[in-house]
Amino acid sequence: MKIKVVSPHPQQAETLADLVRQSDSGLDVVSASGAPADLPLVVNGSRPALLVIEGVDLAGLEAIERLALLHPDVDTLVISDDASPAFLLQAMRSGVREVLPAPINAQALQAAVRRTVRKRAAPAQARLGQVLAFVASKGGSGATFLATSLASCLAARSDLQVAVLDLNLQFGDAALFLSDARPVSNVAEVARNIARLDAELLRSAMLPVRDNLMVLPAPDDLAHAFEVKASHVGAIIKQARSIFDFVVIDVGRSMDALTLQALDLADRIFPVVQLTLPHIRDAKRLRDLFRSLGYPASKIHWLVNRHEKSGEITVEALESTLGATVFKAIPNHYGAVAGAVNQGVPIDRLARHSPVTKALQDIARHLAPPPAAAPKERWLGLFGGR
Structure with missing residues (x-):
């Protein structure tokens, strides 16, 4: 599974990518630096299955929403220091799979990545409630x-x-x-x-x-x-x-x-x-x-x-x-x-x-x-x- 980790800071992007790699040895993880508003350029046709994006604000969510409309098959995890109800609601509307608080906790990030991997690899047996x-x-x-x-x-x-x-x-x-x-x-x-x-x-x-x-x-x-x-x-x-x-x-x-x-x-x-x-x-x-x-x-x-x-x-x-x-x-x-x-x-x-x-x-x-x-x-x- 291909994953791209994006952060405004190149070194932080690679640090986060290392944490993601530790969640599953079979993952293809690359890092990139850039602001959320530059997502179309950052993704640049690579079409990862999962984007992990750090430093997202409300303006960044607008860029994520535009990307989701173009590529609805790409899942998105967001790392943000904004945990307000307004931000979380807008994140859901923008197609974000999960919002993780900053500064990031390694275990929380890896657990979120594993949840997405399981979802894409083998959907859970559906109930018939x-x-x-x-x-x-x-x-x-x-x-x-x-x-x-x-x-x-x-x-x-x-x-x-x-x-x-x-x-x-x-x-x-x-x-x-x-x-x-x-x-x-x-x-x-x-x-x-x-x-x-x-x-x-x-x-x-x-x-x-x-x-x-x-x-x-x-x-x-x-x-x-x-x-x-x-x-x-x-x-x-x-x-x-x-x-x-x-x-x-x-x-x-x-x-x-x-x-x-x-x-x-x-x-x-x-x-x-x-x-x-x-x-x-x-x-x-x-x-x-x-x-x-x-x-x-x-x-x-x-x-x-x-x-x-x-x-x-x-x-x-x-x-x-x-x-x-x-x-x-x-x-x-x-x-x-x-x-x-x-x-x-x-x-x-x-x-x-x-x-x-x-x-x-x-x-x-x-x-x-x-x-x-x-x-x-x-x-x-x-x-x-x-």
Whole structure:
């Protein structure tokens, strides 16, 4: 694999090249001196598979972006002393694979090079994750809360990788239900870079909630929501399911081409309804839409939210009206739910013993049954062993 290391200082360029060579003896590494703005001259037709560029600022990113448009097959690692969110976001837009802080740490540089080498030599075995789409039968039904909370319950299993995609593009706030951290990107930003979409770009655009749970937020600016097309949504979902075990989508309520694309790609659709007449009326409309789209009954899993056993309308009455079975009734536990929403902490972490948490954990176990214990573990369990 051919790698070119570029620095404004010739001696530093060769020092960095030596570090890169130590990461893999099979690499063809050369150094060059020059400013990032001179990249077309520095590359000079050599077409390396990887560029490692030191001393990059915002102006340098513009040159990298121009080079990426000409040579999209060339990966770029940047070394910079600018670690601001604005710089990192612009780096992602410019096609940079990874940004490393200056002064460079040898181990960090070599690890980044090895990651790129592995990616180009043998792509990781793709997953075929399950896509779960949550749709509200009516505004305020709690679909976003249930989608994000179920994702958290699934991620409680450390062997599962879980993603949340907020496709309620105009008014989505799924990220707020999971974290108080500020996102660096969103669905619209990924859509703008759809030609370069791969696993690394998607992960870099997502907000990490914990090691195995990430969320791709909706755009903050309402105007940016209109830039996202159905083809973008399809590409993002397909990429997400190739790297995550579960992709949980909050689709909002607008039944447009984007929403239908998400519903078409979903393995399971969870319409969320409350036991009031306005919700049930809209639930019937959703049912009719699903039937007109040819979705099989096995794809639709009705959820009743804020269920009160003493309510005037029963689950059985809803089932009779819809001609379908309710998959799960989520109990009403206002205090715990309000606390989780207000603090931006998933309910399974804030109120572990809430009946809402237990209901969501039941759904998570249904979707991802825990692995069976080995025979030795079962025998030890009989005697209280460990």
